[in-house]
Amino acid sequence: MMIVIFHAHKYLGRIINWMIFAGNLLVLPVLVNAQELAPIEVRLPYPMFVGTPQDFDVPNLESPLGSSRPSFLAPVGTKNVALEKYVESTDNEPIVGEMELVNDGDNEAYDGSFVELGPGRQHITIDLEDTYEIYAILIWHFHKKARVYKDVIVQISDDPDFVIGVETLFNNDHDNSSGEGVGKDLHYVETHEGKLIDCRGLHGQYVRLYSNGNTSNDLNHYIEVEVHAIPVK
Ligand SMILES: [Ca+2]
Ligand SMILES: [Ca+2]
Known part of the structure; x- marks a missing residue:
């Protein structure tokens, strides 16, 4: 019985260490991915022409934005x-x-x-x-x-x-x-x-x-x- 408890404690320590390690792994990618944009x-x-004509006989035609395209980061x-x-x-x-x-x-x-x-x-x-x-x-x-x-x-x-x-x-x-x-x-x-x-x-x-x-x-x-x-x- 003592042996079982001893081993349980030993493994508990390992589990806690692993959880801390896993926690860091979860946090790290967020920091690494925070690239400057x-x-x-x-x-x-x-x-060559002004405005965006819309008189085309095609389905699903995108409406013009009405302004210039915003910068892309x-x-x-x-x-x-x-x-x-x-x-x-x-x-x-x-x-x-x-x-x-x-x-x-x-x-x-x-x-x-x-x-x-x-x-x-x-x-x-x-x-x-x-x-x-x-x-x-x-x-x-x-x-x-x-x-x-x-x-x-x-x-x-x-x-x-x-x-x-x-x-x-x-x-x-x-x-x-x-x-x-x-x-x-x-x-x-x-x-x-x-x-x-x-x-x-x-x-x-x-x-x-x-x-x-x-x-x-x-x-x-x-x-x-x-x-x-x-x-x-
Ligand atoms: Ca060209
Ligand atoms: Ca088609």
Whole structure:
């Protein structure tokens, strides 16, 4: 009996120590995660039209904010890591421009600033060359005139083939016509502010963007894509 009590006390001490240790573990991540935040740096292009027209025949159209987009906060050191990285496309021979235009740092709407991909569903994949903690993706499809692009889907993965570990961060394909699942996100009118997608610090090396034509034609365009991220520690 004495032996049992002795052992119970011995284990009680261990249990208390473990509870203190576990308590610290619960507190520590909160302290570690309290990173200093700052607005990400986004240089906006010259606006080609005023206001955000809403006369488009598409379902689930986002209402314009009526003011400029608020600053987006991310950990200090977050920057565009997509600049001049390799971009692959389902259309190897763009109708207009080259794939390099997707991430050459120029987001202006002028002629010569966009790449035009063939009709229907197309996607591009940016290889960031390493796994990053991604906070925001910014997309400018085309903003010379107001348009809505269809089946905009944004995914990140560490798998270049997007078979395993795929995170879908945005999907406005309401009828699953692009086959990546029904998307609940809203259609939006392209403006000079581009579309900012909150990526919540998820990890990935590859960023894939789908589209399936737009309200003016069935072609696909990219002026610029930015991926604001920090290296994974
Ligand atoms: Ca560009
Ligand atoms: Ca669709």
